[in-house]
Amino acid sequence: MSSKEKILSAAIVLFAQKGYSGLSMRQLALAVDLSVAAIYHHFPDKNTLYLEAVRFAFSDKEQVFDQVWGSDCSAEEKLSRFIRSFIDVMLEDHDFHRLMQREILEADPERMQLLAQGVFTSQFCLLMQLATELAPEQDAHLLATSVIGLAKYYIEYQPLLKYFPGWKPEHEMPEVIAAHITTLLLNSFKATTA
Amino acid sequence: MSSKEKILSAAIVLFAQKGYSGLSMRQLALAVDLSVAAIYHHFPDKNTLYLEAVRFAFSDKEQVFDQVWGSDCSAEEKLSRFIRSFIDVMLEDHDFHRLMQREILEADPERMQLLAQGVFTSQFCLLMQLATELAPEQDAHLLATSVIGLAKYYIEYQPLLKYFPGWKPEHEMPEVIAAHITTLLLNSFKATTA
DNA sequence: ATGACCTTACTGAACGTTTGTTAGGTATCT
DNA sequence: AGATACCTAACAAACGTTCAGTAAGGTCAT
Known part of the structure; x- marks a missing residue:
């Protein structure tokens, strides 16, 4: 692993733990066993380092659910598997989850757009498609949001x-x-279609 | 309004916006048009100021839903009203909501306990009671969590x-x-009781 | 009524530390 | 020789916190 990657993955963990202003460049340098100036050799300033860390954390989260959508089972079973996978991922990769929470709190419009379109759109679309299949006469966007919202809340508010x-x-327990x-x-779907 | 209260209510807004380490005592002093030392006259240090601000923000949120529980209507109608009130409060008092998000992110066990037992317990119990009424054979805690989780997610993730x-x-739209x-x-309840 | 005295609410200036950032130099490898 | 990856050391600015002092208001004996 290159120094740059080492810096980025340490930054993910520490930014997730302490937040942007809570983590100093010296603390990060100490964590990766480099000098502060070495970090500035790889990144122009703290802000772009943060942005690159966020992008890095989100980069490989897209194709986690491929096995869910790929399997040929009933829509009900697919929903069940998606929810389970979603919860597992969120519980497993705690740093990713907390970094995302912080991004949502920040709520910078430009970064929200990037996050939505660049990272989660395809998953959300597949989930909406599944929702339409299960409850055709309801709003797919609202339903997909409900699925994710239910799962996310249980994890975020556990403490x-x-x-x-x-x-x-x-x-x-997941x-x-x-x-x-x-x-x-x-x-709920059963009641609406009945 | 006393200076102390002025400091606290400004602190709520600014801590919610910038987070603990993102807000400096000088910025806060500037916002309330006082010197930094004046703040230290009322509070021993930044940390206890933050804690008091959080407590202050949460102090009068308990009896918002009294009209919901007090009304004598069907359990279904009560659930509907609670959800609507909950969403309204969260959308209205945005600073309170963001401060709570930050507290959850911090997840300090002692403060979580304080928050749960001191602020939200009674509401949560009433909601569990309602859940038991609507779906007796399901886990009330899980159901109550689901109600709040659904509502909260829609608001938190709007951006x-x-x-x-x-x-x-x-x-x-609420x-x-x-x-x-x-x-x-x-x-969902209809399907389970049927 | 007055001066002495205490408390309360504040101010300006400073303390030492930590912050983000940079300049200049040194190895290592192409 | 030049690019790359790093270092030590320093910079100004901002940080949390403190200290000495002041102005206002109430209390109380005289």
């Missing part, structure tokens, strides 16, 4: 949810969350 | 969602979002 009454350890969301959605 | 294909301006979520959930 808070565990302090609410009625919480059980199983509420943090298969339990996935099963709950899937049945919730499929039940 | 991103608008760049996906199939987006329409109406997807940002009544449209609320209606979609409500029917989605009620349909």
Whole structure:
């Protein structure tokens, strides 16, 4: 792995942990065992380093779900598998998830557009297509958003949810969350088509 | 309004915008038209100022939904009203919402516990109770989470969602979002009890 | 009523540290 | 010789924090 890549992947982790202004160039330099000036040899300034780190983190997240869409099973089964894969990815790659949360918080319009069109569009379209298949007379965009929203919320708010009454350890298990969301959605679709 | 309150309410807005390390004491002092030392007269240091600001922001959010729970209508209608109120509050008090997002990102266990038990527990319990009423054989905690998760996601991810294909301006209207979520959930409940 | 005294709310200036960034120099490899 | 990858050392600016001082307001004995 080249120094530049080492810097980028360390930056992803640290920016995700501490945020843009929370991470100093010296801390990053220390983490990759280089001098500060060495970082400035590879990147013109902190801001473009951050942008490149974000782009780097998002670069290989596109084709994770190919096995889901490729499999030839029922639409219901596809939804179930997508939800499960989505939760797994988000739980696995925690840094990616937190970096994304920070980007959403920042909500810079230009970067939002880049993120949407450059990274997630194809997945979102496939999900909308699946939604249309399952509930033809409903708004596909709203439905696709609901699917992702349900899954994302369970993961993002885990640290808070565990302090609410009625919480059980199983509420943090991917298969339990996935099963709950899937049945919730499929039940809803069943009612609308009936 | 006292100087202390003026500092706190300005801090809420600015911490929500820039994050903890993104806001300097000098910037805050400038915003409230006081000297930096004046702030230190009211608060021992930046960290406790932040904590007090968070507590201040969350302090009067408890009894917003009293009219929802107080009204004597069907459980379905109550769910519909709660979702609508929840979305309205989150859209209205944007600073509160962003500050909460930042707190979740930080995910400090002690503060999560404080937030959960001190601020949101009663609302969450009422929502769980409603969920049990609507779908007795399902996990109330998971259901309550789903309700909030659906609503929150639509608001948090608005800046991103608008760049996906199939987006329409109406997807940002509170009544449209609320209606979609409500029917989605009620349909699901209908299927499970049938 | 007045001067002494304490508290409260603030100010300007400074403390030492950390920040992003750069200049100049040194190896290593083509 | 020139490009590449790195270093140490320094820069000004901004950072959180503190200190000494001041002006205003209330309290209280005289």
